[in-house]
Amino acid sequence: MVPSGIYSLRGFRLPQKPIFPSLFCCRKTLVTTSSSVSVSKKKEKVIVISGPTGAGKSRLALELAKRLNGEIISADSVQVYRGLDVGSAKPSPSDRKEVPHHLIDILHPSQDYSVGQFFDDARQATRDVLDSGRVPIVTGGTGLYLRWFIYGKPDVPKASLEIAAKVYSELADFEREDDWEAAVQYVVKAGDPKAQSLASNDWYRLRRSLEIIRSSGSPPSAFEVPYDSFRHQLDSSEAIDSHDLKSSADAPEQEPVKELDYDFICFFLSSPRLDLYRLIDMRCEHMLSETDGILSEARWLLDTGLLPNSNSATRAIGYRQAMEYLLRCREKGGMSSSRDFYYFLSEFQKASRNFAKRQLTWFRNEHIYHWLNASRPLEKVLDCIYDAYKDESGNLYLPEFLQMKKDLSNRKEASELKAYRTRNRHFVHREDCSDILDWIRRTQGCEM
DSSP, X not given: OOOTTOOBTTTTBOOSOOSOSOOEXXXXXEEEOOOSSOOSSXXXXXXXXXXSTTSOHHHHHHXXXXXXXXXXXXXXXXXXXXTOOTTTXXXXXXXXXXXXXXXXXXXXXXXXXXXXXXXXXXXXXXXXHHHXXXXXXXXXXXXXXXXXXXXXXXXXXXXXXXXXXXXXXXXXXXXXXXXXXXXXXXXXXXXXXXXXXXXXXXXXXXXXXXXXXXXXXXXXXXXXXXXXXXXXXXXXXXXXXXXXXXXXXXXXXXXXXXXXXXXXXXXXXXXXXXXXXXXXHXXXXXXXXXXXXXXXXXXXXXXXXXXXXXXXXXXXXXXHHHHHHHHHHHHTTSOOOHHHXXXXXXXXXXXXXXXXXXXXXXXXXXXTEEEEETTSOHHHHHHHHHHHHHOOSSOEEEEGGGBOOSXXXXXXXHHHHHTOOOOOSSSOSGGGGHHHHXXXXXXXXTOO
16 A cells, blocks of 8 residues: 655645655555645646657657557757758658657748747647647657746746837847857846856847846846746755654745646656767767768758858757858868868767767756666566556556666766767768768859
């Protein structure tokens, strides 16, 4: 029998004091159980599957959707763009025909897409899927997208058309002269010191910051972020539980419990770090070895008049590096040496591994996710998630062999990671990139 005091992170409902921190049963770990907080209405279930780039979350979501009669809602900041297929590992047309997908190919790469827009679109798609009697499966690795999707978006004022036009005019000269640093200092002086932490040339978010200041007189950071409220709620509960010697009379009065809109069942799929890095390196090679690979897509972006690192699409890992490489080739009249190509490949792989590392760091602090080992048999992982969705007791059991540790397990693993070196499988010798160099000569030499 499951103790009623143990809490659940499935719906992020806060507990009364837990009776036991964990239970072990039949070599399975009781990760979450039912909450002692009464719920007036049974919540609809939404599955969330995330993980670092290259972990296999898209395949997992596809197979799970087949089992559960589900539909997939993409939480990927690059898959929203038409034409960016290879670099974003977009589901194939056949996969999308077999299982409905949402929020894929909805924008041209010249358009920006914000986390607020994603929240509105993804929540509407979730509602539509549920109303059709199917299961929403949200999958992707964009951490901020998923955080807002689960916890809600800040109640930041929307700028009027007049204010938006005024802000655009204020920053137009800076953008025209490509003076990013001066534009940032302008917004800092207007009232948002955190503008200095924005990604370089993220003009959309810089304008949005100034719009909020002009609309409200306050910077974006002045507005309550729902995620912070839930974290504070959880931290407060843990602090109370850690002071067992305190009498209930001395305990601080708790604020009313906040609840999430849905019963989110969240999983983070990852592999041991060394395996993940090898998979990422191979994936980068594969994206370049295809006839219509990421270089072709980067060429198309350049031909549409976009420059690397100029907006959301061209800042994406892989596309930025490929566009910069092709620009260097164009400057040389369409010429590239094998050394130049291998330098580009190395930078592409390194940027992809670093991105995965940032994803791991981000989700390590997201307590609502249950970490699963992607190196285990797919069927076993599917069974685990399927059972979690079908369970009505609020108990979620993770077999120990499916659990993935969030941190490096030992010094040996840390040392191996530090000494990691890429070992390419396809691009090894100088002649292995000859086809790509020929393609560059044919396609880039006449562009200048």
